[in-house]
Amino acid sequence: MKYWNSTLKNMAEYIPGEQPSNPDEYIKLNTNENPFPPSDFVLNTIKNTCNGNLRRYPDPTAEELREQFASENEITPENVFVGNGSDEIFTLIFRAFIEKSDIAALPYPSYPLYDILAEANGIKYEKVNLGADFSYNMENFLNRRYGLVIICNPNNPTGTYCPVDKIKDFLDTYTGLLVVDEAYIDFYGGSSIDLIKKYDNLIVTRSFSKSYSLAGLRVGLAVSSKGIIEGFLKIKDSYNIDMLAIEGAKAALIDKKSFKYNIDMVKNNKEYLEENLKPLGFEIIPSRANFIFVKHKEVPSKELYERLKEKKILVRYFSGNIRSEFMRISVGTMMEIKALCRELNTILGV
Amino acid sequence: MKYWNSTLKNMAEYIPGEQPSNPDEYIKLNTNENPFPPSDFVLNTIKNTCNGNLRRYPDPTAEELREQFASENEITPENVFVGNGSDEIFTLIFRAFIEKSDIAALPYPSYPLYDILAEANGIKYEKVNLGADFSYNMENFLNRRYGLVIICNPNNPTGTYCPVDKIKDFLDTYTGLLVVDEAYIDFYGGSSIDLIKKYDNLIVTRSFSKSYSLAGLRVGLAVSSKGIIEGFLKIKDSYNIDMLAIEGAKAALIDKKSFKYNIDMVKNNKEYLEENLKPLGFEIIPSRANFIFVKHKEVPSKELYERLKEKKILVRYFSGNIRSEFMRISVGTMMEIKALCRELNTILGV
Numbered sequence: 001m002k003y004w005n006s007t008l009k010n011m012a013e014y015i016p017g018e019q020p021s022n023p024d025e026y027i028k029l030n031t032n033e034n035p036f037p038p039s040d041f042v043l044n045t046i047k048n049t050c051n052g053n054l055r056r057y058p059d060p061t062a063e064e065l066r067e068q069f070a071s072e073n074e075i076t077p078e079n080v081f082v083g084n085g086s087d088e089i090f091t092l093i094f095r096a097f098i099e100k101s102d103i104a105a106l107p108y109p110s111y112p113l114y115d116i117l118a119e120a121n122g123i124k125y126e127k128v129n130l131g132a133d134f135s136y137n138m139e140n141f142l143n144r145r146y147g148l149v150i151i152c153n154p155n156n157p158t159g160t161y162c163p164v165d166k167i168k169d170f171l172d173t174y175t176g177l178l179v180v181d182e183a184y185i186d187f188y189g190g191s192s193i194d195l196i197k198k199y200d201n202l203i204v205t206r207s208f209s210k211s212y213s214l215a216g217l218r219v220g221l222a223v224s225s226k227g228i229i230e231g232f233l234k235i236k237d238s239y240n241i242d243m244l245a246i247e248g249a250k251a252a253l254i255d256k257k258s259f260k261y262n263i264d265m266v267k268n269n270k271e272y273l274e275e276n277l278k279p280l281g282f283e284i285i286p287s288r289a290n291f292i293f294v295k296h297k298e299v300p301s302k303e304l305y306e307r308l309k310e311k312k313i314l315v316r317y318f319s320g321n322i323r324s325e326f327m328r329i330s331v332g333t334m335m336e337i338k339a340l341c342r343e344l345n346t347i348l349g350v
Numbered sequence: 351m352k353y354w355n356s357t358l359k360n361m362a363e364y365i366p367g368e369q370p371s372n373p374d375e376y377i378k379l380n381t382n383e384n385p386f387p388p389s390d391f392v393l394n395t396i397k398n399t400c401n402g403n404l405r406r407y408p409d410p411t412a413e414e415l416r417e418q419f420a421s422e423n424e425i426t427p428e429n430v431f432v433g434n435g436s437d438e439i440f441t442l443i444f445r446a447f448i449e450k451s452d453i454a455a456l457p458y459p460s461y462p463l464y465d466i467l468a469e470a471n472g473i474k475y476e477k478v479n480l481g482a483d484f485s486y487n488m489e490n491f492l493n494r495r496y497g498l499v500i501i502c503n504p505n506n507p508t509g510t511y512c513p514v515d516k517i518k519d520f521l522d523t524y525t526g527l528l529v530v531d532e533a534y535i536d537f538y539g540g541s542s543i544d545l546i547k548k549y550d551n552l553i554v555t556r557s558f559s560k561s562y563s564l565a566g567l568r569v570g571l572a573v574s575s576k577g578i579i580e581g582f583l584k585i586k587d588s589y590n591i592d593m594l595a596i597e598g599a600k601a602a603l604i605d606k607k608s609f610k611y612n613i614d615m616v617k618n619n620k621e622y623l624e625e626n627l628k629p630l631g632f633e634i635i636p637s638r639a640n641f642i643f644v645k646h647k648e649v650p651s652k653e654l655y656e657r658l659k660e661k662k663i664l665v666r667y668f669s670g671n672i673r674s675e676f677m678r679i680s681v682g683t684m685m686e687i688k689a690l691c692r693e694l695n696t697i698l699g700v
Contacts, residue, residue, distance in 0.1 A: 001577045003527050003551060008446040008581050016410055016588045023406060037402025046594070047397045052387025054566035054598070056373060057559070060366055084434055087587040095470070096358040113588065120445070120585050177353050201353060213405035216593035227351045231358050235470050237437040238366045238463065243566035244396070244594045248404070 011119035014112065017316050027339055029330040030314040032156070032184075032291050034213035036265055036333070038248070039258030042214070045251035046244050058243040061233060065246055068253050069221060073193055079223055081232040082249075084240045086183055086207045086220030089232075090114065093148070093203065094121035096235045097177050097228065102147030107136070109323040111156045111181065123148075130155065134285055134293070136162035138170040149174065152181040153192070157318065157328040159184075159287025167192050171199040177228075179203045183220075184289035186211030187263055193223050200225035210290055211263060212252040219249040266290045270331045276341045280350055291330045299348060301327040311343050361469035364462065367666050377689055379680040380664040382506070382534075382641050384563035386615055386683070388598070389608035392564070395601035396594050408593040411583060415596055418603050419571060423543055429573055431582040432599075434590045436533055436557045436570030439582075440464065443498070443553065444471035446585045447527050447578065452497030457486070459673040461506045461531065473498075480505065484635055484643070486512035488520040499524070502531040503542070507668065507678040509534075509637020517542050521549040527578075529553045533570075534639035536561030537613055543573050550575035560640055561613060562602040569599040616640050620681045626691045630700055641680045649698060651677040661693050 001009065017031035037043075062082040070077045083089040094117050098104060104125040106114045118125045128140050134155065141149045154161045171178060180192045182204055193204050203224040209215035219241065222232055252259065270292065274284055277294060285293040295301055305317035305327050316328040332340070344350075351359070367381035387393075416427040433439040444467050448454060454475040456464045468475045478490050484505065491499045504511045521528060530542045532554055543554050553574040559565035569591065572582055602609065620642065624634055627644060635643040645651055655667035655677050666678040682690070694700075 001581060003447050003578055004581050005447055005449045008585055011584065013584050014588055016407070019407055019409060021409075021413075028406075031407055033407065034405045037405050043400050043402075043404070046400045050393050050396045050400070050594075052393075054388050054393070055384045055386065055563035056378075057366070057369060057381055057383065057565045058568070059369060059371075063371075085587065085589060087589065091587055097353050097355060099355045209407070215407045215589075216404035218408070218589060218592040228353055231351060231354050234361065234363050235358055237435065237441055238364055239435060239437065239565075239568060242568040242592060242595055244400075245592055 007120065007122045012116055014116040018314055025312060027313040027332065027336045029332050029336065029340065030316040032210055032330045033215050034210055034262060034266065034290065035269070035331065035336065036213055036262045038213040038252065039255045041255040041258065042248055042251040046248045049244055049247040054243060057239050058241060058246055060239050062241050062246045065250050068250055072253065073223070075193070075196065075223065078226045078229060079196060081222040081224070081229045082241055082246070083220045083222060083236070085209065085218040086181065086205045087113065088240065089205050089220050089222045090117050091121070092232055092235055093179060094118055094123050096231050098123055098148040103145050104148040104150065105141050105143065105146040106150055107152060107155065109134070109158060109318070110152045112318070114150050130158070130160070134158040134160040136160070136166065138162070138166050141170065142173060147176045148179065149176060150179040150181065152183070154184045154188070154287065154289040156184065156289065157291065157316065157323070158285050158293045159289045159291060160285060161188070161190060161288040164190060164192050164195065168195060171195065171202060175201065177201050177203065179205065181205050183207040184210055187266060187290050188288035190288070196224055200227065203228060208249050208252060212249070212259065213262060214248060214252060217245040217248050219245050266331050269334055269337060272334065273329070273331060273337045276337070277344070280341070280344055280348055291328050293326050293328050295326045296348070301325060304344070304347065307347050308340070308343055313340055313343055357470065357472045362466055364466040368664055375662060377663040377682065377686045379682050379686065379690065380666040382560055382680045383565050384560055384612060384616065384640065385619070385681065385686065386563055386612045388563040388602065389605045391605045391608065392598055392601040396598045399594055399597040404593060407589050408591060408596060410589050412591050412596045415600050418600055422603065423573070425543070425546065425573065428576045428579060429546060431572040431579045432591055432596070433570045433572060433586070435559065435568040436531065436555045437463065438590065439555050439570050439572045440467050441471070442582055442585055443529060444468055444473050446581050448473055448498040453495050454498040454500065455491050455493065455496040456500055457502060457505065459484070459508060459668070460502045462668070464500050480508070480510070484508040484510040486510070486516065488512070488516050491520065492524060497526045498529065499526060500529040500531065502533070504534045504538070504637065504639040506534065506639065507641065507666065507673070507676070508635050508643045509639045509641060510635060511538070511540060511638040514540060514542050514545065518545060521545060521552060525551065527551050527553065529555065531555050533557040534560055537616060537640050538638040540638070546574055550577065553578060558599050558602060562599070562609065563612060564598060564602060567595040567598050569595050616681050619684060619687060622684065623679070623681060623687045626687070630691070630694055630698055641678050643676050643678050645676045646698070651675060654694070654697065657697050658690070658693055663690055663693055
């Protein structure tokens, strides 16, 4: 295309999960959105922020949110950066913390956005395969040529979890930058955040989109050593988070009761979903997230995905080696799960 | 710093206008915020959007906002890109539409963020001086080595305006990419948007921060040829604008009556400000924006800035050649302007 530079020309395009323009007509189990709404406290806080002050610029660094998250996690605000969703944080990582001459190591199968963002920033990368059971063998990322390693924990789309001990062992040897994407960590715990106190080459990222039911607001966090956080602040756009998103995220951190309630509900529903899929002939990868990665013993995932879509039930189907054998199903409300199982029953003729 | 790449190390840091943590104690005439709040219609629309749907991802391309702006401007939605403030748009321009081997031409004195963003993306640039009266001599940008030219129209911080005819003439000869930053165009009109129909190498940017009183929301637009807009969509983060910002911007476009009222008020107040500064001995650069660029015939701007700050009145003072002779004053409410003039009277002992 005319006027496109070589980076833009050479990069692939990221295709997010379908967002139908009439979402209420669909059962959307394809983008890992939380099936439960944010609490009234969060919504009312945002509404109260929605006043004449919107004419003013927001706090460029979202200082109060940094302080709140820091004090909850026994770190300092200087260890916390607030981004416009964790997407922005990954973009900034590729722009600021790896030289063009270096190589990034990205897991497979994992979040395909990593690859696209590496390409969008002219960064070369290698794919490192997860084990046959989709577990992380951190030894495979130990390569002196890797200046940046990203792992997703729990891993999207498989739901598999890499224990903190393994990450710690890796950091004892590895000298490049390690990013642990914890977008889904809140559901079952096991964060690596504590490790940032010991290792200055670790960035842990978080998201308000899933566990806090705030995908519509676009707030993500990076937690790291002071020097790296200063780098994020230096390279970010001057006002990257809007005023309403900042206040919404602050309120979400305060309202622990609703947070815990939603998390528990998602976990209950996940168990219910798994119990109902197994008798239908599905293999389910053990997941510590709000989604499961499954394949049927006979019917290809592509076919199931397409037939469910006809019935206005969206699950996520990825093309490509390995991934295309499976499909990813986000945990929905009980009603949504029942509707899904009903349709699968019909399709599979069980 | 450890782990910073060379781009991050070598770039300068952008310092936005001061945002005191207690803005209500200050008269803030330093960041060109609109002194009048967004309308009730806009605020109520956002509040009504603030519901359980926030658990969902926003529309990744803000399709309805693109359609609305396009139909108002007799272009197509394929000519419109929605960014997280026009800051994000400039970042994307440097990332996607200029090769690292090319040179960007940036005006001086103008918006200092352009320089920083060029540096943040490893793009070499040259500064092109405005005329002695701060007018744009577009011939000075006609250089075959320039792959990208940015002009700000009306220019920040001087308020000077470059007529569309001059821009058209320039485009008849120039073959690189031209960006016209129209963040302040709504106050006195004279947009170059129509030119995108004829020239596929023009990007016009807009902002909801100033004329629409929505700096807190972070919404900017890029208007250009279809191929360039496709490039923006390809390289942007997957969900770059949050749900509330999209709905707020849509409502702001609908409520023309409040928009026009605010614009008229700002223009009236600007006249009043100018009329009151002249007798105090200020030279005022003719401005077509919601701010004025002034210097006193005797007292240096730096001193005035500092003494006003002591009195909790913030104006914008820039360091550097030329710019430091002047200071930029945003147009405030009548009460704010009166307070400013009162303090200046005292300081200057008129």
